[in-house]
């Protein structure tokens with residue numbers, strides 16, 4: 460296992476009450492695997508993603524462990540957490556626009572990230588990595604894209620660039636938190652295909668968070684089903700679709716096959 464979540468509970472304190480976002484959640488991911496985390500809105504998917512990067516808000520409380528590289532992420536010093544974020548574990552958000560600052564060009568932001576996260580001072584070296592990453596994520600019209608500002612690109616283009624920025628730092632693990640749910644369906648399937656290619660060609664390990672079983676079917680090797688902060692089932696994709704045991708999983712699959720027709 461490259462990453463192991465052990466008995467993880469996360470609660471948020473808001474003005475009036477505590478919200479238990481995750482309740483004693485356990486699962487792991489193997490090297491080179493694409494693991495799906497599937498669950499409806501509010502089931503705790505983003506809380507999981509933020510926990511792994513040690514990025515939970517200050518009104519949260521955690522119990523349990525997340526082991527990465529034989530170390531508990533929650534015990535990491537701030538310096539170690541900085542290396543964890545981006546360099547070791549990349550994160551792709553649902554809204555590609557939220558990855559970028561609207562008033563700075565893509566080129567400027569890409570360069571800044573390489574400067575701060577990889578400490579590359581030489582401009583030519585940075586450019587080589589930038590074009591190489593854009594190539595890997597199949598961004599066309601690269602020079603124009605680099606000159607652009609975020610709002611001048613489509614959601615699909617921007618998400619591809621966000622993925623390019625993430626893989627430029629050469630993380631071993633990539634977490635994608637509903638990366639296609641703001642895109643239309645054709646673009647969605649292209650991006651899903653891209654994730655598959657990144658795994659197959661570059662051996663990236665991927666946690667793919669979604670509420671969409673179609674995408675699980677197209678992309679994932681194994682699946683964790685989350686419901687109201689609890690793990691209901693961890694199975695290979697084939698087992699999940701053919702032999703669901705949990706009642707909630709069954710109801711998910713029922714509504715899925717109705718859509719499939």
Ligand SMILES: Nc1ncnc2c1ncn2[C@@H]1O[C@H](COP(=O)(O)OP(=O)(O)O)[C@@H](O)[C@H]1O
Pocket residue numbers: 471472473478479480498499500501502503504505506507516518
């Ligand atoms: N910063 C926060 N403060 C208080 N409650 C939160 C916060 N973030 C998430 N929650 C609550 O935690 C639960 C899980 O949220 P989240 O992890 O965002 O689920 P998902 O990504 O599956 O939609 C929800 O009930 C949500 O309202």
Ligand SMILES: [Mg+2]
Pocket residue numbers: 504505506636
């Ligand atoms: Mg979410």
